[in-house]
Amino acid sequence: MTILQQNPPSLHVFAEAADDLPLAQAVAAQLGTGLLPSAPQEAEGGILVMVRDGRIQVRENRADAAPVSVTFHAGRNAHRQRFGGGINQHLCRAVGLNKSPGLHIIDANGGYARDAFVLAGFGARITLLEQSPLLCLMVKEALQDAAQDSQFAATAERITVINTDSVAYLQARTGTAADVIYLDPMFPERRKSAAVKKDMQLLHALAGPDTSGEALLQAALQKAARRVVVKRPVHAAPLSTQRLTGEVRATHTRYDIYAPLPAD
């Protein structure tokens, strides 16, 4: 797996118990790093990748950081799938899934794949692009677990995870790349530590500030067959001055909809 970010944080991989060593070794190899005998000193900073009971848990290397793992077949993601508002919820309407089932969607800001899992749950085929090798690993592991659960297996199987830079990926495609391209760029975090959820803190530590938003939108506009959708905080400015063809507003979130640019 290639490290794609400009300044990715250093990753410290270790196993909690002897039984976890084989998985920890595999994880370290996939992340292109060594396996440590134990957690490093906090002064070393970076990100701790702990293998515990056959699962990957990740946290920032400081005392007040809580571990984060990704799970689709239980907890918050499973709840959102069942009770999140069905195919007429804001996200599905924004991408047009309520009118056109079975869309192929590129999620070009994959993150924890929460949005991708919702869309796949309603029949979309998702190509998920994510620059962070560690996030890709966490999502792939969670998809493998979900694929063992008969209720979520079909959803999990509709998601393909690719560790890549989305701008480069889209620019390399000839012709259209998908029906819809969905962007959810990182928004600068204004609130400090305790107020911010642990998973968002980790995401900020792993991904850093968004630097490719505008370039990614331009690449997406050239490669989408039907529309490009950008998720924004509800009061934030649009990502571009390009004319919007629609928007879907939720309480805290707005989905800006752009028509693709005609091919040259």
Ligand SMILES: C[S@@+](CC[C@H](N)C(=O)[O-])C[C@H]1O[C@@H](n2cnc3c(N)ncnc32)[C@H](O)[C@@H]1O
């Ligand atoms: C706000 S998060 C997306 C959260 C996601 N929608 C979810 O439901 O979990 C933005 C993600 O985009 C990724 N990202 C930013 N620029 C990227 C790029 N050029 N190529 C690939 N991934 C990128 C970041 O690493 C980060 O994980």
